[in-house]
Amino acid sequence: MRRKASLILLAFAVFFTALSPLVRWYAFPRLAKVPANQYQETVLEAKDATLINYKSLKAEKVPKVTIVQTLKGNVEESNRIEKSAGKDVVVWDALSYIVDSKGGMVSKVPERYIFDAHSQAPVHATGEMVDGDQVSREGIEFKWPFLTEKRDYEYFDAQTRKSAPIHYKGTVKYRGLDVYYFEQDIAWTQVAMPKTMPIAGVTPAIIKQTGLTRWYKTKRMFWVDPLTGGPVNGEEIQQNELRNATALFGHDKVTVFSGHVKMRQDYLDSTYNLVKKNRVLILAFTSYVPWGSLGLGVLLLALSLFLEARSRRPGPEQVTETEPEPVTA
Numbered sequence: 001m002r003r004k005a006s007l008i009l010l011a012f013a014v015f016f017t018a019l020s021p022l023v024r025w026y027a028f029p030r031l032a033k034v035p036a037n038q039y040q041e042t043v044l045e046a047k048d049a050t051l052i053n054y055k056s057l058k059a060e061k062v063p064k065v066t067i068v069q070t071l072k073g074n075v076e077e078s079n080r081i082e083k084s085a086g087k088d089v090v091v092w093d094a095l096s097y098i099v100d101s102k103g104g105m106v107s108k109v110p111e112r113y114i115f116d117a118h119s120q121a122p123v124h125a126t127g128e129m130v131d132g133d134q135v136s137r138e139g140i141e142f143k144w145p146f147l148t149e150k151r152d153y154e155y156f157d158a159q160t161r162k163s164a165p166i167h168y169k170g171t172v173k174y175r176g177l178d179v180y181y182f183e184q185d186i187a188w189t190q191v192a193m194p195k196t197m198p199i200a201g202v203t204p205a206i207i208k209q210t211g212l213t214r215w216y217k218t219k220r221m222f223w224v225d226p227l228t229g230g231p232v233n234g235e236e237i238q239q240n241e242l243r244n245a246t247a248l249f250g251h252d253k254v255t256v257f258s259g260h261v262k263m264r265q266d267y268l269d270s271t272y273n274l275v276k277k278n279r280v281l282i283l284a285f286t287s288y289v290p291w292g293s294l295g296l297g298v299l300l301l302a303l304s305l306f307l308e309a310r311s312r313r314p315g316p317e318q319v320t321e322t323e324p325e326p327v328t329a
Contacts (some may be wrong), residue, residue, distance in 0.1 A: 006311060009304035017297030020290040028285040031118035032146050036078040036092050037057030040071045044234075044268050051100060052242075054199050059255040065106070067261060068097045070140065074112075081114060081125045087136050088117035091127075092142070096158075106257075107194040114142055120145045120229065122156075130158045131195050138163040144229035146282060147181055155184055159216050166220065174232055177274060184220040187318045192215045214256065215241045227282045230275045233268060236261040311325060 139154025155166035164183035193204035
């Protein structure tokens with residue numbers, strides 16, 4: 001009986017021991033993915049910023065500039081692209097809508113970001129764009145890969161339409177979590193005018209005829225949870241200028257926008273809570289289940305060997321006294 005129980009325990013020990021690497025190295029890379037139907041809204045603010053007044057054509061100090069950024073999963077497009085790509089694909093239709101302190105629209109810039117649901121690597125397909133301009137992204141945008149590494153990444157900048165390194169600067173504490181801090185510096189670069197302007201009838205083509213050019217630089221900062229790859233906080237110190245403006249403004253440069261953009265507190269809280277919730281799922285695949293299975297397998301193996309040893313030990317009923325052989329002369 002003991003030997004039969006020992007064999008059963010041995011079978012379970014082998015099963016749970018083998019399950020440990022399977023969950024971590026086989027199941028996790030295939031099951032961990034960004035959902036195709038995700039929707040997320042983030043509100044960012046630049047307080048005490050500088051913003052151009054398009055009526056007076058002068059840069060003015062304003063109490064606040066607000067950026068409402070939405071990411072909406074396009075399931076229909078994801079399914080369409082997956083058929084030709086042969087892998088799980090996510091399509092995010094993003095919109096950055098910028099308003100002044102009085103609620104007036106400053107600009108709005110739509111994007112379509114297409115990427116691999118598992119690795120977050122870009123997938124190039126028809127429809128990939130920024131503000132109606134076709135782009136071909138390299139690197140990441142919005143989200144880091146699952147199990148983010150302590151290294152630099154290529155990060156796509158929507159203003160310049162190009163990717164540039166975003167540098168890992170170290171591990172810091174954020175609300176009790178160990179997160180990776182990244183920085184990206186974009187030097188002054190000539191960029192396109194937004195296609196949607198706050199003045200009716202004014203288009204990038206009309207502005208181009210005046211000889212005006214738009215220039216931009218930024219310092220981009222992210223605090224990223226390494227397990228989920230989700231940023232728990234993000235900030236930018238950004239400047240925008242119109243140049244070659246002497247004919248219209250009397251001097252060469254005019255500030256369009258200058259400010260320190262930060263996430264609003266309520267969205268910081270909701271983003272942090274979402275990341276903490278998703279961390280549990282990642283930890284289940286990378287730590288809880290693999291180590292738990294391995295520990296249970298070792299325990300069952302030890303119990304199996306113990307029962308096997310007990311089954312081989314002779315019991316009291318097996319010990320019999322034998323009479324001595326008679327001695328004859």
